[in-house]
Amino acid sequence: MADNPIRLEIIVFFLLALIFLMWSFKQCNAERDPRERPRTERKKRVKSKKADREYSTLYVNVDSLNMRTGPHLDSMVVMRIPRKSVVEFYGLRTSFRQKININNVARNEPWVYIRTKNGREGWVYAGGLSFYKN
Numbered sequence: 001m002a003d004n005p006i007r008l009e010i011i012v013f014f015l016l017a018l019i020f021l022m023w024s025f026k027q028c029n030a031e032r033d034p035r036e037r038p039r040t041e042r043k044k045r046v047k048s049k050k051a052d053r054e055y056s057t058l059y060v061n062v063d064s065l066n067m068r069t070g071p072h073l074d075s076m077v078v079m080r081i082p083r084k085s086v087v088e089f090y091g092l093r094t095s096f097r098q099k100i101n102i103n104n105v106a107r108n109e110p111w112v113y114i115r116t117k118n119g120r121e122g123w124v125y126a127g128g129l130s131f132y133k134n
Helices: 008-029 049-053
Strands: 056-060 064-068 077-082 086-093 098-102 105-109 111-116 121-125
Touching: 077 121, 098 121
Parallel strands: none
Antiparallel strands: 056 086, 064 077, 064 121, 086 111, 098 105, 111 121
16 A cells, blocks of 8 residues: 555545535625625725715605614614604615615615714615705
8 A cells, every 4th residue: 555656645635625615616606695794885984084074964755764783674773763864874885785665666775874963873775865855
């Protein structure tokens, strides 16, 4: 057996490497569930006083908009924001869109991360916001 150039350890090593590569390709090609760690389209914000002021003012245009801990309907509701409330949007949104019916109108919008005037932060469905007060 000592004269055999192919050893058992080499065969086991290559089999494990092959299994690892197959698993890696499967993970790369798997479709992601939008409820899993969402990718955002916004780069990390630099902490400075100027960066803290860079936001857009948006208005709630539905009767009651749920602010949630995560960007999906299964997340816990933190608070309900009434119609015509003013919120601050800093540009953080999900890379995926979700179809939700709001007031019998089907909308396909992303989730956005906002801050209310009293300082509460969380995720809301963008279909419940607008740039103009209704």
